[in-house]
Amino acid sequence: MSEIMHPLRMKYTREHVKKTTNCPGCGNGIIVQAILRAIDELGMDMDEFAFVSGIGCSAWIPSPLFNADTLHTTHGRPIAFATGVKLGKPELNVVVASGDGDLAAIGGNHLIHAARRNIGITVILVNNGIYAMTGGQTAPTTPRGVNTTTNPYGTLESVFDISSLVLAAGAPFVARWTTYHPRQITSSLKKAFTSRGFSFIEIISQCPVQYGKVTKSGSALDLLKHYKKDSIKIDKARTMDPESLKGKIVVGEFVNEQKPELSAEWTELKARVMEGRS
Secondary structure, three states, X not given: OOHHHHHHHHHHEOOOOOOOOOOOOOOHHHHHHHXXXXXXXXXXXXXXXXXXXXXOHHHHOOOOOEOOEEEEOOOOOHHHHHHHHHHHOOOOEEEXXXXXXXXXXXXXXXXXXXXXXXXXXXEEEEEOOOEOOOOOEOOOOOOOOOOOOOOOOOOOOOOOOHHXXXXXXXXXXXXXEEOOOHHHHHHHHXXXXXXXXXXXXXEEOOOOOOHHHHHOOOOHHHHHXXXXXXXXXXXXXXXXXXXXXXXXXXXXXXXXXXXXXXXXXXXXXXXXXXXXXX
């Protein structure tokens, strides 16, 4: 870890964890810093958090690195576990950090229903466009036509627009950024951590080892340059036609509103039921 990370590492991570599972050039380090900076700038304590992850490269962001309660769960199920934690301990800030394969493929049903129910958790979905940890298979976010280990002649499937999917499912806070936008990620995380409802942040992240290889898009630096060049803020994107938006990454905060939150309503319901019995 870099020297600039050192104060946050000493304050918020486990001292005995000396190594990372991330490949050179991976965007996970940028995301780790954004999460910890958001917590630090808010003056929050790790004891106020529970971090949940599933299976995949991005599932290693909180576990075992963060010096907090962490659940490293089964593939596709972190949101289900996080829902249980939030309903059992509604005072906690419950944060899911995992990848697009884990949360939008096998875990896609949990994702849309958590958004629909407005359970008060924060979901950080790291979108690197491929199943990276297991060898470069096609994911729901892999661009159409790209050759992968499971589609050697090119995938024929259209990609998920995950933020739009979650927005349509009813999430009250939805944002998308890339790893070129660490300050914006931190700002959105601060809003998510202090929000009462379901908060979703999609982070487009570079994977030079797998995605860069199959798409021939180059190094981590090349991918970051692409994010810089081709990112369009949501306000500007709303004025553009679909043809002009082809190949662009729409970034920003898509929605930020208040809705009744499930764990709070559940607590109130239990109180009413108990009062009726007494």
